[in-house]
Amino acid sequence: MESGYRHMVRGRDRIVYLDHAASTPCDARVAAAMAEVLARPLGNPHALHHLPGRDAAALVVEARERIARAVGAAAEDVVFTSGATESNNLAIRGAARGIARKTIVTCRTEHLSVLRPCEELAAEGWRVRYIPTDRCGRLDLDGAGERIDTDTELVSVMWVNNELGTIHDIAAVGRLARARDALLHVDAAQALGRVPIDMRASAVDLLTLSGHKLYGPPGIGALVVGPRARERGIQPLLAGGGQQDGLRPGTVNVAGAVGLGVACELALAGDASAALGTRIRAWAADLPGAHVLSPADALPGLVAIAFEGIDASDLLACLEGVAISAHAACHDDPARTSHVLAAIGIPTALAAGAIRISVGRSTTRDELDLGLTEIADRVAFLRTLAKGASHG
Secondary structure, three states: OOOOOOOOOOOOOOOEEOEOOOOOOOOHHHHHHHHHHHOOOOOOOOOOOOHHHHHHHHHHHHHHHHHHHHHOOOHHHEEEEOOHHHHHHHHHHHHHOOOOOOEEEEEOOOOHHHHHHHHHHHHOOOEEEEEOEOOOOOEOHHHHHHHOOOOEEEEEEEOEOOOOOOEOOHHHHHHHHHHOOOEEEEEOOOOEOOEOOOOOOOOOOEEEEEHHHOOOOOOOEEEEEOHHHHHOOOOOOOOOOOOHHHOOOOOOOHHHHHHHHHHHHHHOOOOOOHHHHHHHHHHHHOOOOEEEOOOOOOOOOEEEEEEOOOOHHHHHHHOOOEEOEOOOOOOOOOOOOOHHHHHOOOOHHHHOOEEEEEOOOOOOHHHHHHHHHHHHHHHHHHHHHHHHHHHO
């Protein structure tokens, strides 16, 4: 599969795309399935009184079945959304709506679409507790056990951290949540296709998925709502026509749903980026003043590295042929250092020089080496400039 990003022009004949944690190029097989849907004269999938509507509904049902098989859930549990941010908000605020104010347990290294709804609920009277982490962002399970009590309504943690690649022991958190009769919500946007996911085996009640994080289309995602979450009466965020069992009103995006379903099915083939991740770590080990922030057992294809004495925004600005990020692409202030790095205790000066390199299905070794060489050259250039300025 050719990456849609590989031949973008910006000052050179191509850009080496090493930012798959921010967004993945849509797989050609996904795009073909969506094009076929868009070329058909389909009706509204909720208009079941005529054939064009029933044809559209059948495609949505098939997409739900593909997604459910990929995550160990039932097809009727899949609720389509616009993406991970909406899914996370629906899981957190939807679980909190209509019940007495209780406790939510999360972690300070979560995505902002989890942290901010929790902060809003705290302002409304909910108690929010944060599970501590170590220097690599790993959850302190003893600390989690202390914070999840019988007053806890919801626990929300991500499967794979989007900035560090840290993989959380979701099954262990699931056991703690079930022991206290709390719901467990997991943001799996970075996880599907990279780590095995089984909602039932891991005691997950709500699972967030995002199309553009797994070689599917942007603008489509899903919240998989398990039976325990439905029994608790999770509420919609939007008022409307009552589609999708009333949990997410609005007409389902049929082509997007089909694309997400195909992407989830393809994700079951797994990720072969381990060798490239090892190559990135070895490259960083040879660079003076470079610190690998991701733990050794993190997601292989996502490596966070901090450079002493370098401002990451300056580094990104002078890269002509490489696409990487300093932190999550959806951060509201690109100039501000990462809240994730602050949460795990990385000094501000070092965090300011942190970047995230993330490879994908189509990344080749030669392509990666070309990108790493330019990054090293630009780091050396910025250090030379800083040295000259200090002597001036």
